[in-house]
Amino acid sequence: xxxVIQSPRHEVTEMGQEVTLRxxxxxxxNSLFWYRQTMMRGLELLIYFNNNVxxxxxxxxxxxxxxxMPNASFSTLxxxxxxxxxxxxxxxxxxxxSGGANExxxxxxxxxxxx
Amino acid sequence: AQSVTQPDIHITVSExxxxxxxCNYSYGATPYLFWYVQSxxxxxxxxxxxxxxxxxxxxxxxxxxxxxRSQSSFNLRKPSVHWSDAAEYFCAVGSLYKYIFxxxxxLKVLA
Numbered sequence: 583x584x585x586v587i588q589s590p591r592h593e594v595t596e597m598g599q600e601v602t603l604r605x606x607x608x609x610x611x612n613s614l615f616w617y618r619q620t621m622m623r624g625l626e627l628l629i630y631f632n633n634n635v636x637x638x639x640x641x642x643x644x645x646x647x648x649x650x651m652p653n654a655s656f657s658t659l660x661x662x663x664x665x666x667x668x669x670x671x672x673x674x675x676x677x678x679x680s681g682g683a684n685e686x687x688x689x690x691x692x693x694x695x696x697x
Numbered sequence: 698a699q700s701v702t703q704p705d706i707h708i709t710v711s712e713x714x715x716x717x718x719x720c721n722y723s724y725g726a727t728p729y730l731f732w733y734v735q736s737x738x739x740x741x742x743x744x745x746x747x748x749x750x751x752x753x754x755x756x757x758x759x760x761x762x763x764x765x766r767s768q769s770s771f772n773l774r775k776p777s778v779h780w781s782d783a784a785e786y787f788c789a790v791g792s793l794y795k796y797i798f799x800x801x802x803x804l805k806v807l808a
Contacts, residue, residue: 586740615795624801625798627795630794630795632794637794638794638795673740675740682729682790682792682794682795682796683729685731685746686741688740690738690739691740
C-alpha cells in the first residue's frame with residue numbers, strides 16, 4: 583500500500599504565480615481532506631470531499647484558493663495568485679468512509695514557500 | 698463550542714523517563730478521540746483512538762491513553778521514552794465528518 587501520495591514535496595514560487603498541489607488518496611477511500619499547517623494557526627481543515635463531491639469548503643481562506651476532485655484517485659489544490667502568507671505545509675488525508683470516527687491517513691505534505 | 702486544548706506547547710524529558718501529554722476537550726456528545734504523532738518532515742500518523750468501552754486505550758509504539766469523562770480529558774502516556782519519540786503530538790476530537798485538532802505538543806527527548 584503506497585499510502586497517500588502528494589506532489590510536489592517542496593514548492594518555491596514567487597508572489598503572484600499560480601501554484602497547484604496534487605494528491606492521490608489511498609485506493610478505495612471515499613473521503614479526502616486538505617489541511618494547511620502553519621506555526622501561527624496550527625492545522626486547519628481547508629476542504630473536505632466525500633465521493634469526489636466537496637462537502638465542506640468553509641476553511642478555504644479566500645477565493646484565491648480552489649480545490650477539485652475530478653475522480654476518486656486524484657485531487658488538486660490551486661492557489662492563484664499566490665501570496666507570501668500562503669507559505670505553509672499543505673497536507674492531504676484520506677479516510678475509508680465518511681464520519682468523524684474514522685482514521686485519517688495523511689500524506690507527507692507539500693512545503694510551499696511563496697517569495 | 699467544540700474544542701481541543703493541549704496546554705503544553707513544549708515538553709522536554711530525558712530518555713527512559715515517563716511521559717504524559719495532556720489533552721482536554723469540549724464536546725456535547727460522546728466523543729471520538731484520537732492521538733496522532735508527526736515526526737519532523739512527515740505527515741501525521743495515528744497512535745491510538747477511543748470510541749467507547751475500556752477507557753484505557755493501547756496504541757502503537759508503547760503509547761497508551763486514558764479517557765476520563767468527568768475531567769473531559771484524554772491524556773497520552775508512555776512509561777519509558779525513547780529518543781525516537783521526539784516529535785509533535787496532536788490530540789483530536791472526531792466530529793461528524795471531520796476532526797478538531799489541538800494545537801500540538803512538541804516533545805524533546807534528552808539523551
